[in-house]
Amino acid sequence: xxxxxxxxxxxxxxxxxxxxxxxxxxxxxxxxxxxxxxxxxxxxxxxxxxxxxxxxxxxxxxxxxxxxxxxxxxxxxxxxxxxxxxxxxxxxxxxxxxxxxxxxxxxxxxxxxxxxxxxxxxxxxxxxxxxxxxxxxxxxxxxxxxx
Amino acid sequence: xxxxxxxxxxxxxxxxxxxxxxxxxxxxxxxxxxxxxxxxxxxxxxxxxxxxxxxxxxxxxxxxxxxxxxxxxxxxxxxxxxxxxxxxxxxxxxxxxxxxxxxxxxxxxxxxxxxxxxxxxxxxxxxxxxxxxxxxxxxxxxxxxxxxxxxxxxxxxxxxxxxxxxxxxxxxxxxxxxxxxxxxxxxxxxxxxxxxxxxxxxxxxxxxxxxxxxxxxxxxxxxxxxxxxxxxxxxxxxxxxxxxxxxxxxxxxxxxxxxxxxxxxxxxxxxxxxxxxxxxxxxxxxxxxxxxxxxxxxxxxxxxxx
Numbered sequence: 001x002x003x004x005x006x007x008x009x010x011x012x013x014x015x016x017x018x019x020x021x022x023x024x025x026x027x028x029x030x031x032x033x034x035x036x037x038x039x040x041x042x043x044x045x046x047x048x049x050x051x052x053x054x055x056x057x058x059x060x061x062x063x064x065x066x067x068x069x070x071x072x073x074x075x076x077x078x079x080x081x082x083x084x085x086x087x088x089x090x091x092x093x094x095x096x097x098x099x100x101x102x103x104x105x106x107x108x109x110x111x112x113x114x115x116x117x118x119x120x121x122x123x124x125x126x127x128x129x130x131x132x133x134x135x136x137x138x139x140x141x142x143x144x145x146x147x
Numbered sequence: 148x149x150x151x152x153x154x155x156x157x158x159x160x161x162x163x164x165x166x167x168x169x170x171x172x173x174x175x176x177x178x179x180x181x182x183x184x185x186x187x188x189x190x191x192x193x194x195x196x197x198x199x200x201x202x203x204x205x206x207x208x209x210x211x212x213x214x215x216x217x218x219x220x221x222x223x224x225x226x227x228x229x230x231x232x233x234x235x236x237x238x239x240x241x242x243x244x245x246x247x248x249x250x251x252x253x254x255x256x257x258x259x260x261x262x263x264x265x266x267x268x269x270x271x272x273x274x275x276x277x278x279x280x281x282x283x284x285x286x287x288x289x290x291x292x293x294x295x296x297x298x299x300x301x302x303x304x305x306x307x308x309x310x311x312x313x314x315x316x317x318x319x320x321x322x323x324x325x326x327x328x329x330x331x332x333x334x335x336x337x338x339x340x341x342x343x344x345x346x347x348x349x350x351x352x353x354x355x356x357x358x359x360x361x362x363x364x365x366x367x368x369x370x371x372x373x374x375x376x377x378x379x380x381x382x383x384x385x386x387x388x389x390x391x392x393x394x395x396x397x398x399x400x401x402x403x404x405x406x407x408x409x410x411x412x413x414x415x416x417x418x419x420x421x422x423x424x425x426x427x428x429x430x431x432x433x434x435x436x437x438x439x440x441x442x443x444x445x446x447x448x449x450x451x452x453x
Binding site: 026044047064067095109111114 | 202203204205206207208209210211212213214217218221222305308309311312313314315316319320321323324363366367369370372373376408410411413419420421422423424425426427428
């Protein structure tokens with residue numbers, strides 16, 4: 001009986017821990033990333049996950065020529081800076097935040113619609129040993145009609 | 148006895164620690180891993196590429212219903228309410244698949260109505276989307292407060308767009324974070340197909356050449372592959388597998404269009420702080436292929452809203 005109780009508690013604990021980590025990312029994205037979009041309208045899509053230092057995520061999206069976009073990338077405050085790189089269909093780098101003082105946003109518009117790839121990378125803190133720092137990373141897009 | 152208790156406590160502590168470790172690993176690695184693309188790069192880009200290795204998580208994202216509706220409006224198309232999925236159909240949707248598809252479809256219809264100031268339709272379609280979200284068990288995706296706020300700001304397009312964006316975000320984040328990525332993918336697919344359906348129906352064939360809306364439809368060729376990859380990342384779910392087959396039929400028609408794009412040249416405008424991605428594109432969509440696409444999308448969509 002005691003074993004059953006312990007096992008149940010354990011399962012609940014694991015489940016709660018998993019949900020908690022994910023739930024934090026939703027709240028984090030809304031609290032931290034959304035305001036960065038400023039006067040741009042958020043498209044409503046949700047892209048957030050938990051990453052450790054040195055880890056990457058990537059995103060594929062079509063951007064349209066009628067629109068002006070703001071891309072916003074955010075990482076938990078305990079994480080080292082999150083860098084992002086924007087790459088076109090021919091693997092040419094169009095923008096790198098690393099070369100722009102680790103900016104968290106990028107405003108752009110397109111002469112013709114393009115499918116682009118955005119690679120996010122949590123920098124390494126450079127500390128040897130120990131457990132790598134882990135936290136939420138989110139990317140959001142805002143748009144407005146080209147003036 | 149005390150010794151035995153101490154040992155079992157130690158085991159329990161270890162198990163809890165190990166389980167927490169597992170849980171955190173699950174959160175961090177919930178996306179699929181993929182080998183890095185093989186890249187042959189030289190020059191200045193090479194140092195940036197050195198850092199790009201392997202993605203822990205891959206996002207495939209489609210134009211949201213709001214973005215699709217904005218593209219239709221910016222192309223100069225007029226509003227036609229007979230193109231929307233009638234709200235009376237909500238009572239027909241009882242499976243997770245039909246509710247997810249029609250959550251995407253109704254959200255697209257809601258976005259379309261919002262941008263054209265269709266006040267009564269906005270409220271009706273927000274309620275239809277709410278029924279779908281509630282049916283899927285998405286907690287608080289669209290609250291009564293959202294509906295009240297919508298009614299209070301019914302003539303303020305900016306506030307309405309914010310509410311639509313927030314409710315869509317609530318829905319897809321809830322599904323993603325509650326281990327239902329397949330349902331989330333179906334919602335996105337429903338919204339994308341509805342946007343394609345409305346735009347293809349709004350094209351006036353007498354005004355085909357140089358029609359801006361036709362240009363926006365051609366652009367969807369770029370998204371159809373993303374949609375297939377999104378669905379294939381959730382393959383094995385019966386509803387997703389059915390959708391993959393339908394979307395692949397759409398891709399067959401899109402593949403008849405040739406899109407040629409010149410290399411993209413980023414140019415930073417210091418006065419506006421906006422980078423312009425310059426490139427020229429040519430395409431060859433004939434009226435016949437367009438008609439084929441239009442008929443096929445209408446056929447698929449009629450099955451989705453049954």
